[in-house]
Amino acid sequence: MKSPSAPHILIAIDGPVSSGKTSLSNAVAKRLNILHIDTGAMYRAVGLAAIRLGILPEDEKKVSDMCEKGLALVDVKFKDDMQVTLLNGEDVSTAIRAENIGLAASTVSMFPKVRRYLVERQRAIAQKQSVIMDGRDIGTVVLPNAPVKIFLTASAEVRANRRFKQLKSKGVKADYKTILEDLLKRDEQDTKRVHDPLRQAEDAFLLDTSNLSFKSSLQAILDRVNAVYGK
Ligand code: DC
Numbered sequence: 001m002k003s004p005s006a007p008h009i010l011i012a013i014d015g016p017v018s019s020g021k022t023s024l025s026n027a028v029a030k031r032l033n034i035l036h037i038d039t040g041a042m043y044r045a046v047g048l049a050a051i052r053l054g055i056l057p058e059d060e061k062k063v064s065d066m067c068e069k070g071l072a073l074v075d076v077k078f079k080d081d082m083q084v085t086l087l088n089g090e091d092v093s094t095a096i097r098a099e100n101i102g103l104a105a106s107t108v109s110m111f112p113k114v115r116r117y118l119v120e121r122q123r124a125i126a127q128k129q130s131v132i133m134d135g136r137d138i139g140t141v142v143l144p145n146a147p148v149k150i151f152l153t154a155s156a157e158v159r160a161n162r163r164f165k166q167l168k169s170k171g172v173k174a175d176y177k178t179i180l181e182d183l184l185k186r187d188e189q190d191t192k193r194v195h196d197p198l199r200q201a202e203d204a205f206l207l208d209t210s211n212l213s214f215k216s217s218l219q220a221i222l223d224r225v226n227a228v229y230g231k
Helices: 021-032 039-052 060-068 099-108 112-128 138-142 156-169 176-192 214-229
Strands: 010-014 035-038 074-079 082-087 131-135 148-153 205-208
Touching: 010 021, 010 138, 010 214, 021 035, 021 131, 021 214, 035 039, 035 082, 035 112, 039 060, 039 074, 039 082, 039 099, 039 112, 039 131, 060 112, 074 112, 099 176, 112 131, 112 138, 131 138, 138 148, 148 214, 156 176, 205 214
Parallel strands: 010 131, 010 148, 035 131, 148 205
Antiparallel strands: 074 082
């Protein structure tokens, strides 16, 4: 149990697909005994909801209506300190990891009504407890006052290669060229969209992990946290 005087820690991590946000955030959360909120999972849940209802992710009106009518209620809970993502009360943590859901998430995340809905949920979660939150707009929009902001990046080839190895290690059939193409397409969609595109906040620390080991990347983040919170 944390003492009542423990500081309310807010760490914002943004970066492109496969930049290591999730694994690094998980490791930081463990070290600091705080929760890791994966906001990408929440956009994935909306993408999954659309596909299940037979709505094309590109159909802004139908996707927005779906959110407004409460047909895609997204929430998170924690089991053994790990995030469980809920869609209308159902645990969809595994279903949202399918490759096609990533692209659907990137598409529905372009729509302002989807963003407004999820940003509100994310802020409410961060208000209640200390968190490290990862996504695309955490340092710029969701938690602009977060005392620690990290912008993680790595070259497209390094990221595609990491993703390729990750899938192979899980026994999933993977093709490097397809992964790289998908990643470049999502980079393009995420950085060029009109509403809250992926960009580095002015006060964020840029961490390029192309040539860094996981351990060194983790240490670089912990050093920033330590400088601010003395942890
Ligand atoms: O982190 P991820 O790859 O699971 O995220 C899936 C998509 O969701 C991503 O391509 C863009 C979108 N997203 C977003 O727009 N804003 C966030 N804070 C998190 C994700």
